[in-house]
Amino acid sequence: MIAFGIVIAVLLIVAVVLIAMYNGMVRGRNLAEEAWSGIDVQLKRRHDLIPNLVSTVQGxxxxxxxxxxAVAEARSASIKASTVQGVAQAESMLGSALGRLFAVAEAYPELxxxxxxxxxxxxxxxxESEIQMARRFYNGTARDQNNRTMQxxxxxxAGMFGFQKLDYFELDDASERAVPEVKFGK
Incomplete structure (x- = not known):
C-alpha cells in the first residue's frame, strides 16, 4: 500500500512538472508572437512612410x-515577406535602398x-529606433523560448507538443554590422 502511494505521488509530481513546463512554453510562444507583432507594426509604419519619402525625393x-x-521594389518585397528570416532579409535590402535614396538626397541642397x-x-x-527596440525585445523572447524548448x-x-526553435530577427547585411569608422581631421 505504501509503495502504491509513493508511485501515485511520483506520478502526480511528474504530471505537475510536465504541465508547468508545457504552460511555460505556451506562455513563451505567445510572448514571442506578441513581440513579433510589435516588429510588424513598426515595419508597417515604415512601409507606409516610404511612398511619401519617395514622392518628395522624386519631385x-x-x-x-x-x-x-530600387526603394519601391525593396518595399514591396518586404511587405510580401512572411517568415522571420524572409522579413529580416527583405528589411535589410530595404535599408540599403533607403541608404542609397538618402545618398541621392545629399546631392540636392533644395531637397x-x-x-x-x-x-x-x-x-x-x-x-528605425523603434524597430531596433522591437527587434531586441523579440530576439530576447525568442532566446528565452528557445532555451525552454532546447534544454x-x-x-x-517541446518534442511531444510540437514546439519549434524560433528564428532570430537579425541583420543579413555585413555592412550594417560593421562598426562605423570615425575620423577626426582638419
Whole structure:
C-alpha cells in the first residue's frame, strides 16, 4: 500500500512538472508572437512612410529613377515577406535602398532644405529606433523560448507538443554590422 502511494505521488509530481513546463512554453510562444507583432507594426509604419519619402525625393530628383525603383521594389518585397528570416532579409535590402535614396538626397541642397523631406527623414529615424527596440525585445523572447524548448527536460515536452526553435530577427547585411569608422581631421 505504501509503495502504491509513493508511485501515485511520483506520478502526480511528474504530471505537475510536465504541465508547468508545457504552460511555460505556451506562455513563451505567445510572448514571442506578441513581440513579433510589435516588429510588424513598426515595419508597417515604415512601409507606409516610404511612398511619401519617395514622392518628395522624386519631385527634386526625377532622373534618379533607378534608386527610386530600387526603394519601391525593396518595399514591396518586404511587405510580401512572411517568415522571420524572409522579413529580416527583405528589411535589410530595404535599408540599403533607403541608404542609397538618402545618398541621392545629399546631392540636392533644395531637397535637404525641404521641410517635408526633413520631417519624413526625422520620422524614419525615429521609426528605425523603434524597430531596433522591437527587434531586441523579440530576439530576447525568442532566446528565452528557445532555451525552454532546447534544454532538458523541456526538449522532451517541446518534442511531444510540437514546439519549434524560433528564428532570430537579425541583420543579413555585413555592412550594417560593421562598426562605423570615425575620423577626426582638419
Amino acid at each position: 527634386y530628383a526625377a532622373h534618379e529613377q533607378d534608386v527610386l525603383k 535637404k532644405a525641404d521641410g517635408n523631406f526633413r520631417q519624413l527623414q526625422d520620422t524614419l529615424t525615429s521609426l 532538458f527536460p523541456g526538449n522532451i515536452v
